[in-house]
Amino acid sequence: MKNKTLLLYAFAYLAFLYVPVLVLPVFSFNDSQFIAFPLSGFTTRWYAGLLADSALQHALGNSLKVGVVTALLSTLLGLTAARAVTRYRLRGTGAALGFISLPLFIPDIVLGLSLLMLLGAVGLPLSLAGVVLGHLLVCVPFALIVLIARFEGFDKNLEEASADLGEDGWMTFWRVTFPLMLPGIAASLLLTFITSFDEFLVAYFLSGTEATLPIYIWGQLRFPGRLPMVLALGAIILGASVALVVLAEYVRNLGVKKPMVGA
């Protein structure tokens, strides 16, 4: 009896999570401008419309650029910080970790606004570079969390063994640390890319005239006629995001089944 109630609760909860999300792809194939039931027929014209929209493609390009650069930089910064935190006895490690993670707890709107004022104060123009800076604040903590976990997962004797066998710090990194960190690095790249790609508020404040994809979508919502196209776009982004997250999780767990410590 109790199990049945719990099962019902679980299904209700899953429905609550995913039914609204499913509305997006469903209406993106609906042959009507109006978002209302009953559905009026199947069409792919909204998707075709996307292909013809050059402003959209420009925004998509911007988002990809920002996302890739943010992912590479935040993973690199996260990698060096995670190594320092896990491999050395350093003073103030806890405080440093706290400060690095703080942007996770600051509302993005505050973050965006303060960066906007800062850029204005030092006289830098609004640009995609500014968006990358803002996204780094948000993404480095994610990279750090993923990478610290991976570093803690392997025996530091492995790096010592490499040094013992004649390799200096640089070669040890390439022959031991990097291959063992690879799944973590890949997961960090994917996670930070998605975070940057989906981010709206910071980009809204800092992008100036160069819209990223979320900003473009936000702009399109003023035109009711374009709503189905936005749904089609949303459906594509949704699919791609899910695919990336699944891929990130899969990659992150690669090699975990192998013993990561010597004993």
Place this chain on the structure above:
Amino acid sequence: MNFLTITNVSKSFGGPPVVNDVSLDVARGEFFALLGASGCGKTTLLRMIAGFETPDSGAIRIDGEDMTMVPPHLRPTNMVFQSYAIFPHLNVFDNIAYGLRKLKLPKDALRAKVEAMLATVRLEGLGKRGADQLSGGQRQRVALARALMREPKILLLDEPLGALDKRLREAMQVELRAIQRKVGITFLLVTHDQEEALSLSDRVAVMHQGHILQVADPRSLYERPNCREVADFIGEINFFHATLREIAGASATVNAGLLGILTLPAANLAPGLKPGDHILLAIRPEHVRFADAGVVGEIAAATFLGARSHFHVKIAGRSEPVFVSGGAPPQGPVHLAFSPDRLIGLPTAG
């Protein structure tokens, strides 16, 4: 003559010194053990020899060259880690060949070298195995082969057999000794297992709280410990309180309380003891025997161990039982006897 020379080395990690003013000499080709309980500083000393830690003071020289500040990758030492530290992303062959990259050997020569080493550690045909497909004993051999491959001047072994079960450990002890004889490299072993240290090594240094208490060959260490800690740590031993009365020529007289006045060879006294000193008399369980006359006692506990048995014998006027090792005793009360030649006189403290 001295191959590894450690001079007045100290190291602390922000607290009391972990290694405290240690000096040690090891000869070329020697199998040397650092023996001590966990936390005695033996692993820290080993890591300083490998270069993973830097001494706060003192010097480490290997084959005449000062190594104190040389980073690990430039030292002529190689280490077998306690966790073995087998690279999980490489197979057995690549693990063993790891340290040979700089030699830039042609492929065939490299293969021949690694195959020969695989044969030395009896892992023929396992080169393609992944690190996760090895048993504990095989991992130990891979770690050993990988370290030996670079022909180090000194091979450092950090509790190398600690992770193996008893039977495998005993087999590996024999093999380790054989490999050492074959390659002729100086082995420096760290262990908390006194049996392992005694059975493997030419000489043993006993460490306690950051100090080296005694350096000697296994037999001397067992028969002539120089202090209570060493006597206690190496095998079983009985202690009796006594007072040193006088030393006359080659013999010494002690008042051993309930054991009476005894005369023993002066050579059995630890150096530095003077008449009037309060001392500890120590005797091994196998040197105490059941006799027709002597100290009267009662057997409190007996453990049958095959060829010999262990007995705890309660005697009047002493709270601790006397530990006796030998054959089966007569029924009822027993008499304990021993030859005073077997008594060792030790200082009560330090």
